[in-house]
Amino acid sequence: MPRYRDLTHTARPSDAPRVIEPKNPLRTIDQGALEMLKVAQEQHIETVFDRFVAQQPQCGFGYKGVCCRICLAGPCRVKTEEGPGSKGICGATAYTIVSRNLVRMIAGGAASHSEHARHVLHTAHAMVEGNAPDYEIKSPEKLHKLASKLGVSILNREDQEIFKDVTEIAYEDFGRYQDRPLAFLESLLIEQRRNKFKHTNVMPRSIDGTVTELMAQTAMGVDNDPVNLIFGGIKGALSDLGGEYIGTTLSDILFGVPEPIVSESNLGVIDPKMVNIAVHGHNPVLSEMVVTAARKMIDEAKKVGAEGVNIVGICCTGNELLMREGVYLATSSASQEMAILTGALDAMVVDIQCIYPSVQQVAECFHTKIVTTEAIMKTPGAQHIAFNAETAMEDAQKLVRIAIEAYKNRDPQKISIPNERHKLVAGFSLEALTNIFSKINPNRPISVLTDAILNGQLKGVVQMAGCNNLRRPQDESHIAILKELVKNDVLVVATGCSAGAIAKAGLMSPAAVDAYAGEGLKSFLKTLENANPQLSTGLPLVFHIGSCVDNSRGIDLVMAMANELGVDVPKVPYAASAPEAMHEKAVAIGTFGVAMGLPVHVGAMPFIEGSDIVYGITTQIAHDVFGGNFIFEMEPQEAAKKILDALEYRTWKLRVHKQASEKFDTQIAQGW
Numbered sequence: 001m002p003r004y005r006d007l008t009h010t011a012r013p014s015d016a017p018r019v020i021e022p023k024n025p026l027r028t029i030d031q032g033a034l035e036m037l038k039v040a041q042e043q044h045i046e047t048v049f050d051r052f053v054a055q056q057p058q059c060g061f062g063y064k065g066v067c068c069r070i071c072l073a074g075p076c077r078v079k080t081e082e083g084p085g086s087k088g089i090c091g092a093t094a095y096t097i098v099s100r101n102l103v104r105m106i107a108g109g110a111a112s113h114s115e116h117a118r119h120v121l122h123t124a125h126a127m128v129e130g131n132a133p134d135y136e137i138k139s140p141e142k143l144h145k146l147a148s149k150l151g152v153s154i155l156n157r158e159d160q161e162i163f164k165d166v167t168e169i170a171y172e173d174f175g176r177y178q179d180r181p182l183a184f185l186e187s188l189l190i191e192q193r194r195n196k197f198k199h200t201n202v203m204p205r206s207i208d209g210t211v212t213e214l215m216a217q218t219a220m221g222v223d224n225d226p227v228n229l230i231f232g233g234i235k236g237a238l239s240d241l242g243g244e245y246i247g248t249t250l251s252d253i254l255f256g257v258p259e260p261i262v263s264e265s266n267l268g269v270i271d272p273k274m275v276n277i278a279v280h281g282h283n284p285v286l287s288e289m290v291v292t293a294a295r296k297m298i299d300e301a302k303k304v305g306a307e308g309v310n311i312v313g314i315c316c317t318g319n320e321l322l323m324r325e326g327v328y329l330a331t332s333s334a335s336q337e338m339a340i341l342t343g344a345l346d347a348m349v350v351d352i353q354c355i356y357p358s359v360q361q362v363a364e365c366f367h368t369k370i371v372t373t374e375a376i377m378k379t380p381g382a383q384h385i386a387f388n389a390e391t392a393m394e395d396a397q398k399l400v401r402i403a404i405e406a407y408k409n410r411d412p413q414k415i416s417i418p419n420e421r422h423k424l425v426a427g428f429s430l431e432a433l434t435n436i437f438s439k440i441n442p443n444r445p446i447s448v449l450t451d452a453i454l455n456g457q458l459k460g461v462v463q464m465a466g467c468n469n470l471r472r473p474q475d476e477s478h479i480a481i482l483k484e485l486v487k488n489d490v491l492v493v494a495t496g497c498s499a500g501a502i503a504k505a506g507l508m509s510p511a512a513v514d515a516y517a518g519e520g521l522k523s524f525l526k527t528l529e530n531a532n533p534q535l536s537t538g539l540p541l542v543f544h545i546g547s548c549v550d551n552s553r554g555i556d557l558v559m560a561m562a563n564e565l566g567v568d569v570p571k572v573p574y575a576a577s578a579p580e581a582m583h584e585k586a587v588a589i590g591t592f593g594v595a596m597g598l599p600v601h602v603g604a605m606p607f608i609e610g611s612d613i614v615y616g617i618t619t620q621i622a623h624d625v626f627g628g629n630f631i632f633e634m635e636p637q638e639a640a641k642k643i644l645d646a647l648e649y650r651t652w653k654l655r656v657h658k659q660a661s662e663k664f665d666t667q668i669a670q671g672w
């Protein structure tokens with residue numbers, strides 16, 4: 001029965017509770033974390049799970065987004081439906097306060113991703129200037145491709161020279177003052193989206209300028225029109241995407257384009273016989289050096305009685321190293337403290353973002369050294385070693401040495417490592433995927449994917465992303481939604497802590513295909529495997545496409561699918577899901593997903609329910625203007641159903657329009 005309207009974007013979330021069992025501190029389904037939680041309870045070590053419980057119930061005003069404290073006349077809260085109590089002291093109504101708060105979150109997200117990208121850019125720049133001798137251009141192919149897209153000449157030029165021009169364009173993207181769009185972002189977009197963003201006035205011209213403008217726009221006594229505010233937020237989210245794309249592409253050039261690689265995940269990868277160093281945060285610039293240093297320092301580790309140095313990753317630094325180096329992924333955000341509780345972690349080297357301030361307090365119960373490395377991220381009690389691109393290898397060796405020294409102070413009584421580790425295959429950059437598809441169709445590789453959708457073998461593609469949020473047990477929603485999607489023949493690509501959840505549970509392996517994939521997905525993956533005998537391992541149930549900045553890889557894939565199908569993004573059967581969204585970065589990512597024309601499921605309600613107007617803009621007006629919309633749903637089964645409905649609607653419409661264009665020999669309709 002064809003469905004003529006996609007109802008998902010008008011639906012309210014189900015009545016499922018927003019917080020499951022608020023007083024229960026057993027808030028994870030990760031087996032490794034559960035084992036460590038017992039240790040924490042026995043030893044009375046406080047963790048994030050205890051603090052979550054202690055915070056319940058959380059503030060109702062904050063939850064609805066109607067608390068304002070952006071000026072010293074506040075804090076103001078919207079207390080009543082009507083009268084003076086329904087506004088802040090200055091007269092700001094609920095829709096102004098809610099949208100301002102939301103937009104400031106997007107600005108925070110854009111600033112975070114872009115700061116990460118800026119650091120990679122500084123490193124690239126130092127390298128081309130000859131000031132960072134420990135770095136090199138690992139992928140000239142990626143450099144040439146990117147340079148061509150940016151209009152930089154590559155003919156008869158040295159790679160260093162080309163890269164210099166590319167870094168200059170990236171710097172301009174941060175601080176351009178002329179009225180020209182972000183060059184990196186523009187090079188990523190298909191023409192229809194470029195025009196859409198231009199006509200709706202949301203195309204950013206500089207990243208720093210946009211974030212600053214948003215802070216100014218949302219200051220006391222400035223913009224109070226919710227539509228104008230939200231459109232400002234969309235511009236901010238697009239500058240976030242521009243920053244992400246700079247981060248991903250420059251990291252690929254410096255550290256290599258990921259290719260399929262075998263590794264393992266969960267806390268069992270911490271090895272009692274080795275010096276164990278966790279690299280935690282987001283930025284590969286430092287951690288890549290730590291990996292290289294560790295490989296060179298085995299003898300030093302042996303001198304203190306260890307067999308070698310074992311680097312394990314946490315959060316997105318972990319994802320970056322897993323994708324390119326096959327480094328073990330120890331754990332993801334909500335269970336970061338658990339890595340220390342094993343008693344066998346000698347050092348945790350952190351860079352930026354998603355690092356709980358509590359890791360230092362937990363580390364003080366053990367011999368573990370916490371080392372901060374970036375000027376904008378320090379922790380009282382932790383050691384700080386400023387990391388410089390100029391002295392990268394020297395700095396990295398210092399860090400490894402701190403861990404080797406700490407190893408001597410290990411207390412064997414306190415070691416308790418969960419016996420939980422799972423094989424996985426990661427490393428699916430768009431280049432790697434295209435290469436795999438090209439073995440079936442060398443001229444139009446992406447048609448292998450779009451044809452499988454058009455002929456019904458696959459239902460579509462879903463990009464699973466985002467964090468852990470303890471309103472429901474850690475990882476539960478990621479895993480439940482994933483299982484439902486793959487059972488229904490959806491090809492899943494994953495990033496960030498969603499990829500982490502899937503990997504830790506053993507679902508990112510070829511073995512999981514037989515256990516969980518529907519017949520269509522199974523046969524699709526088998527066909528790819530048979531056409532690719534060069535792969536040393538089978539294909540996994542889920543394609544890991546990287547860290548959170550690598551959500552730009554997903555957008556790159558959507559653009560390729562839209563191009564192949566000859567339609568704008570809102571007709572492509574591609575959706576995104578952040579089942580446990582937490583960070584401001586996730587708010588920015590979700591928003592650019594919607595602007596890009598995708599249905600975006602979010603499983604942790606953002607603070608917008610205090611304003612029907614803002615809720616309506618995110619779920620309905622966004623769809624009218626951009627073709628994408630948020631689907632807010634906390635209950636995982638219900639969420640999976642809504643995501644599948646959104647894909648089904650798109651596939652149905654795409655087929656109808658395709659058939660019509662073939663029958664009447666006309667261009668395929670571009671509307672949605």
Ligand code: BF8
Binds near residue numbers: 354496
């Ligand atoms: O950038 S998924 S908790 S680790 S914010 Fe953080 Fe969220 Fe994890 Fe990576 Ni992304």
Ligand code: SF4
Binds near residue numbers: 068071072075092
């Ligand atoms: Fe209150 Fe207005 Fe100040 Fe916000 S900006 S704190 S609503 S007076």
